[in-house]
Amino acid sequence: MTFSQPLHTLQSQLCSVARKSPSLAKKLHAQIIKAGLNGHEPFSNTLLDAYGKCGLIQDALQLFDALPQRDSVAWASLLTACNLTNLPQPALSISRSLLRTGFHPDHFVFASLVKACANLGPLHVKQGKQVHARFLLSPFSDDDVVKSSLVDMYAKFGLPHYGRAVFDSISSLNSISWTAMISGYARSGRTFEACQLFRETPYRNLFAWTALISGLVQSGNGVDAFHLFVEMRREGVSIVDPLVLSSVVGACANLAVLELGKQIHGLVITLGYESCLFISNSLIDVYAKCSDLVAAKYIFCKMCRKDVVSWTSIIVGTAQHGQAEMALALYDDMVLAGVKPNEVTFVGLMYACSHAGLVSKGRALFRSMVEDYGIKPSLQHYTCLLDLFSRSGHLDEAENLIRTMPFNPDEPTWAALLSACKHHGNTKMAVRIADHLLKIKPEDPSSYILLSNIYAGAGLWEKVSKVRKVMMVMEVKKEPGYSCVDLGKESHVFYAGETSHPMKDEIIGLMRKLDAEMRKRGYVPDTSSVLHDMDQQEKERQLFMHSERLAVAYGLLKAVPQTIIRVVKNLRVCGDCHTVLKLISTIANREIHVRDAKRYHHFKDGNCSCNDFW
DNA sequence: TTAGGGTTAG
DSSP states (O other), X not given: OOSSOOHHHHHHHHHTGGGTOHHXXXXXXXXXXXXXXXTOHHHHHHHHHHHHHTTOHHHHHHHHHHOSXXXXXXXXXXXXXXXXXXXXXXXXXXXXXXXXXXXXXXHHHHHHHHHHHHHHOGGGHHXXXXXXXXXHHXXXXXXXXXXXXXXXXXXXXXXXXXXXXXXXXXXXXXXXXXXXXXXXXXXXXXXXXXXXXXXXXXXXXXXXXXXXXXXXXXXXXXXXXXXXXXXXXXXXXXXXXXXXXXXXXXXXXXXXXXXXXXXXXXXXXXXXXXXXXXXXXXXXXHHHHTTOHHHHHHHHHHOSSOOHHHHHHHHHHHHHTTOHHHHHHHHHHHHHTTOOOOHHHHHHXXXXXXXXXXXXXXXXXXXXXXXXXXXXXXXXXXXXXHHHHHHTTOHHHHHHHHHHSSSOOOHHHHHHHHHHHHHHTOHHHHHHHHHXXXXXXXXXXXXXXXXXXXXXXXXXXXXXXXXXXXHHHTTOOOOOOEEEEEOSSOEEEEETTOOOOTTHHHHHHXXXXXXXXXXXXXXXXXXXXXOSOOOHHXXXXXXXXXXXXXXXXXXXXXXXXXXXXXXXXXXXXXXXHHHHHHHHHHHTTOOEEEEOSSOEEEEETTEETTTTOO
16 A cells, blocks of 8 residues: 555545455554545545444544534444444443534434434433434434334334334335334234234345344243244245344243254254354353253353353353352453453352352452443342352341442342341341331242241241231232253153143152152151141142152153253242252252252252252 | 344343
């Protein structure tokens, strides 16, 4: 490259090559300054655009600040730069100053501005609506591109009905507007409307399929998402990019169905996407969530490029399965590899610390998150810290934190602290917290059971009867518990108390044998979690028929010998089942993995990876 | 110069 080329060559270089090469963009900038063309409108705007497109956001911001005049092209280029690098904070301050200066945006600026608001997320609904209002009052209020971006913005805010109003006003709908609207319905759980719109669209392409399937996965409807994926395959839609696959892999993780995850993994390999970063990240997660950590680590180790999500996924996976030291060692490796942790990484790390009772390490990590990485702690981080203090018996510190943290503690948070008081035998604090919890009227039946147990433990019988009355008045009923056992080629769901299974005699027979052996070893049923008033024998019968026990017994009868019995449960494991599963792991000499509503339990040789705290 | 689908926690 020479520095004495004609101006039009310079301009065209900026437009093409510089967008892909940061170093070339900088060289051309230097050339512009040398030629005295600094501040010349066409050059500065094109350079701004080039900096933005090759990811040099700081340079773009500096250049913009130095501009003597800022026209629509400059504002649009800067906002596009922020949007491309997904930097919501600079975009936020840019859009604020843009609106403050009284500048009249054109349709290009509006489209970028709306996209910036969408990237900022649902916490910035107000700002998004302000931009929408300004657009409606502008001379560009008929522009369909801006309307499409508004549909997308409301989709990302979780307000699809607002998006629908804009969608209906679009004069010429295209593939982009349809996709944005389908995604809006799907991701906010409006499955019916999403599917209806999908059936109506003339653009039934991979974008629309991905929007629908991914949206359903995001809103927790993995089963429907899977059926649609099967339909998509049957229609012969060519999977020319792997985006839909990462969602489908994610659905396997949420549903914790290992066999299905393996099949999708096979498909990923067949289609040639196994080395794609996003896909590998999802695969780490699916194997970790299906409690096959060996496979998760294998995927992780084989990746040639690892980003923060890859590291975080493996750290969270190992932490959730009770391998705290391993999770912390992985974090050290991550820092050494020069990858910057994010807010999710710290959730995983603090979770690891709380499992291993590493109080000072957890505190230090919380501090490091704020001071070294500038991450503002969220409610989840405070919950992790609280869990760390509670589990390790630092109850005063836990109570102090819950009362001083900058978030309103919700019912599960108080219930967690209460449960810790019970675990550590601090009756005085337990009663104080129970009184508070009773005042805020919990909705979860298990909170009432906990309250009742606390008062009973403290001999406060009047309060016990008060709790029972509240439960009766509110008709507090437990959600039916079910457990799914994964046997590789098949899986089976058992409901608590279910006796309709064709193999019920064998299942109950095995459970009786195990029960007799457990009682020989000193097992006494703990009926404190049984909700209803009934005699001891009936309570014990209820516990005996808890879904995880049926599932594990069936697993012992049907699974390949020596293999791990894998169970997924919708509710939390009760104290008695936890004791029973530990005993069964010794008696049957079998490893049992249970994923409950809160965490993972690996039962082996009479112990559990959660260290009896959950 | 502007608009659509993807991964980690909860």
